[in-house]
Amino acid sequence: MPRPLRILPAGCVAHALNRGVERRTLFDCVQDYEDFLTLVLWAKAKCTIRILAYCLMRNHWHFVAWPRTDDDVETFFYELTSEHAKRRRYQTQTVGYGHVYQDRYKAFVIDSERHYLTVMRYVESNPLRANLVTSCKDWRWSSVQERLGLERGIIDEGPVELPHDWIHRLDEPLPDALCREVRRQARKH
Numbered sequence: 001m002p003r004p005l006r007i008l009p010a011g012c013v014a015h016a017l018n019r020g021v022e023r024r025t026l027f028d029c030v031q032d033y034e035d036f037l038t039l040v041l042w043a044k045a046k047c048t049i050r051i052l053a054y055c056l057m058r059n060h061w062h063f064v065a066w067p068r069t070d071d072d073v074e075t076f077f078y079e080l081t082s083e084h085a086k087r088r089r090y091q092t093q094t095v096g097y098g099h100v101y102q103d104r105y106k107a108f109v110i111d112s113e114r115h116y117l118t119v120m121r122y123v124e125s126n127p128l129r130a131n132l133v134t135s136c137k138d139w140r141w142s143s144v145q146e147r148l149g150l151e152r153g154i155i156d157e158g159p160v161e162l163p164h165d166w167i168h169r170l171d172e173p174l175p176d177a178l179c180r181e182v183r184r185q186a187r188k189h
Helices: 029-046 070-093 113-124 143-147 164-172 175-189
Strands: 013-019 050-056 060-065 108-111
Touching: 013 070, 013 113, 013 175, 029 050, 050 070, 050 113, 050 143, 060 113, 108 113, 108 175, 113 143, 113 164, 113 175, 143 164, 164 175
Parallel strands: none
Antiparallel strands: 013 060, 013 108, 050 060
């Protein structure tokens, strides 16, 4: 049975995520995270996609993306995940041992300004909810670092301006209802 088509046309904003097969780790050390961010820049250069937010966690990642063409999302995530999987297998000396990712990435359209701000907050506050940091600004592998001045060159301006106190808002608990809303949408796809 063929996979269902994703409809992520130019101009939409999408939340994309993927995790390691069987929830296995994708990033074991600082260098793994840094190498992946280098791959993000490499894959981004192969298309015209805009990255609005991202967060790398030990066994999964999230991106908020804004494609300029109908092919941007597919091109970006295909290039990123296939190259990362090859490198991961080589690095861990497990070439031929099966999949690195649980499946193709999941991606779904963000359909309103409220939904956009909720997803952006969900993505960038992920390490805080996982109790990995006491402040989102302390997680090195998310777009928050770029918002604070680290020049990685990954994120772009989005279609909705973030509130002036955005970084402060990230450290406030995201209401459970909003977390469930984002997760429910991810499970539907």
